[in-house]
Amino acid sequence: MTDIFVFDNSYVRLPDRFYARVAPTPATTPSLVRINVDLARLLGIDPVKLAAPEGVAALCGRRIPEGADPIALAYAGHQFGNFSPQLGDGRALLLGELVGTDGARRDIQLKGSGPTPFSRRGDGRAALGPVLREYLVSEAMAALGIPTTRALAAVITGDPVVRETLLPGAVLTRVASSHIRVGTFEFFGSRGDVEALRLLADHVIARHYPDAATQPSPYRALLDAVIARQAALVAQWLMVGFIHGVMNTDNMSIAGETIDYGPCAFMDAYDPAIFFSSIDQGGRYAFGNQPRIAQWNLARLAEAMLPLLADDEEAALADARAALAGFAPCFEAAYLAGLRRKLGLQSAGADDLALARDLLQAMMADGVDYTLAFRRLADAALGPADGETFRGMFVDLAVIDAWLGSWRARLLEEPMEGQARRAAMRAANPAFIPRNHAVEAALSAAVTEGDFAPFERLLAVLSRPFEDQPEHADLAAPPPDGLPPYRTFCGT
Numbered sequence: 001m002t003d004i005f006v007f008d009n010s011y012v013r014l015p016d017r018f019y020a021r022v023a024p025t026p027a028t029t030p031s032l033v034r035i036n037v038d039l040a041r042l043l044g045i046d047p048v049k050l051a052a053p054e055g056v057a058a059l060c061g062r063r064i065p066e067g068a069d070p071i072a073l074a075y076a077g078h079q080f081g082n083f084s085p086q087l088g089d090g091r092a093l094l095l096g097e098l099v100g101t102d103g104a105r106r107d108i109q110l111k112g113s114g115p116t117p118f119s120r121r122g123d124g125r126a127a128l129g130p131v132l133r134e135y136l137v138s139e140a141m142a143a144l145g146i147p148t149t150r151a152l153a154a155v156i157t158g159d160p161v162v163r164e165t166l167l168p169g170a171v172l173t174r175v176a177s178s179h180i181r182v183g184t185f186e187f188f189g190s191r192g193d194v195e196a197l198r199l200l201a202d203h204v205i206a207r208h209y210p211d212a213a214t215q216p217s218p219y220r221a222l223l224d225a226v227i228a229r230q231a232a233l234v235a236q237w238l239m240v241g242f243i244h245g246v247m248n249t250d251n252m253s254i255a256g257e258t259i260d261y262g263p264c265a266f267m268d269a270y271d272p273a274i275f276f277s278s279i280d281q282g283g284r285y286a287f288g289n290q291p292r293i294a295q296w297n298l299a300r301l302a303e304a305m306l307p308l309l310a311d312d313e314e315a316a317l318a319d320a321r322a323a324l325a326g327f328a329p330c331f332e333a334a335y336l337a338g339l340r341r342k343l344g345l346q347s348a349g350a351d352d353l354a355l356a357r358d359l360l361q362a363m364m365a366d367g368v369d370y371t372l373a374f375r376r377l378a379d380a381a382l383g384p385a386d387g388e389t390f391r392g393m394f395v396d397l398a399v400i401d402a403w404l405g406s407w408r409a410r411l412l413e414e415p416m417e418g419q420a421r422r423a424a425m426r427a428a429n430p431a432f433i434p435r436n437h438a439v440e441a442a443l444s445a446a447v448t449e450g451d452f453a454p455f456e457r458l459l460a461v462l463s464r465p466f467e468d469q470p471e472h473a474d475l476a477a478p479p480p481d482g483l484p485p486y487r488t489f490c491g492t
């Protein structure tokens with residue numbers, strides 16, 4: 001009889017120094033919060049079996065399913081600019097890999113499943129609130145069309161975790177194209193373990209960047225491709241106001257997926273300097289800094305990969321520099337293409353970036369909500385009378401009227417009629433993002449009152465972010481006035 005999962009593990013075939021074999025700590029009295037039925041099906045898992053006791057036992061460490069080979073992955077990382085040569089999965093285990101019905105290989109990871117050799121001073125646990133946050137936000141990102149890890153399940157363990165107070169413990173089952181990070185390369189790079197670097201790079205090429213294998217310099221092609229994917233990813237974050245919050249190199253997936261939703265947040269009023277993380281002194285990971293930080297992280301990747309690029313050090317450095325020079329054009333192209341979609345533009349005009357910047361500047365000057373403004377701008381595509389709601393969001397009407405004039409003049413250069421333009425803009429500008437205050441309210445109801453209804457409602461609404469859902473209009477609204485400044489926390 002086959003188990004619920006049909007594992008096909010590849011990372012575990014890499015040498016021992018890539019990971020530590022470790023069994024999960026069994027949860028005492030598990031209770032299922034939810035499983036992700038659609039994702040289960042995509043992974044070739046029967047959702048009914050997954051939600052049954054045998055499945056839940058596998059999702060909380062009480063049963064190691066057939067074919068699973070649990071390992072904690074070794075990695076290093078630059079955290080807030082400082083290098084830690086030894087991090088690794090301190091509270092997560094890779095159960096194994098599955099090939100989905102779409103043919104794609106994905107990792108199945110338990111997060112919060114107990115201590116590992118990489119736990120350092122941590123308890124290896126996760127609290128329910130952060131598990132629900134990751135579930136909610138990662139699934140919202142997926143629905144927004146942004147590459148991301150996914151959430152397959154959340155289980156309450158029955159074992160309280162000690163934070164500032166005692167909190168319910170939980171395990172998130174995370175699904176990712178892989179859990180290989182920039183920090184995985186740094187782990188071997190900093191040890192001068194060139195053989196391991198080569199094995200890792202070959203694994204990553206085979207798994208994520210098969211085209212690189214056919215290039216004259218596969219490792220350089222790999223570096224170029226990672227840079228391009230990461231640049232495109234950060235541009236997509238900026239389109240929806242996402243602030244990752246802890247863009248350390250150990251939290252940057254080599255596959256170009258958004259990973260690690262600890263202190264993440266979404267921007268309400270447009271402000272590139274905004275950040276929310278309580279441990280991010282100085283706003284290193286502020287909204288508008290994210291492209292620069294991505295590039296900085298990729299420079300760490302290039303450094304780690306130097307021995308693979310060329311035997312001669314000067315030649316390797318020149319290669320790394322040339323690859324890194326590719327970041328800015330990739331990012332700028334993706335960013336501008338994204339802004340054009342948000343503005344309802346089909347063609348490429350020479351002044352489009354300036355047009356977008358002028359709007360963002362007006363939003364910033366007047367503290368206008370980023371998501372709502374673009375959503376309302378879609379209505380303005382029908383004509384001036386339909387632009388009043390958008391216009392009314394601004395304080396300085398002279399500025400926004402001038403801008404609307406430029407925008408309308410630019411629209412006239414394209415044949416698209418109003419309704420079609422509005423539809424295209426609504427497909428690029430979500431009505432719903434995971435608003436910080438709404439996420440907090442949903443998590444707080446679940447954690448303090450055991451009421452999961454707000455969490456379920458928010459999750460359902462965020463699964464269709466581009467559709468108006470008038471009965472849930474409250475979840476599209478910016479935070480009410482008078483809320484204290486929003487803060488997020490790391491390592492939770």
Ligand code: AMP
Pocket residue numbers: 087088089090091092118119120121122123124125126246250251260262490491492
């Ligand atoms: P993060 O800030 O979640 O990206 O984690 C950074 C590092 O700390 C990683 O190596 C994690 O595995 C580890 N870590 C975070 N929280 C815990 C915990 N509660 N127990 C053990 N290790 C942890």
Ligand code: MG
Pocket residue numbers: 250251260
């Ligand atoms: Mg992490």
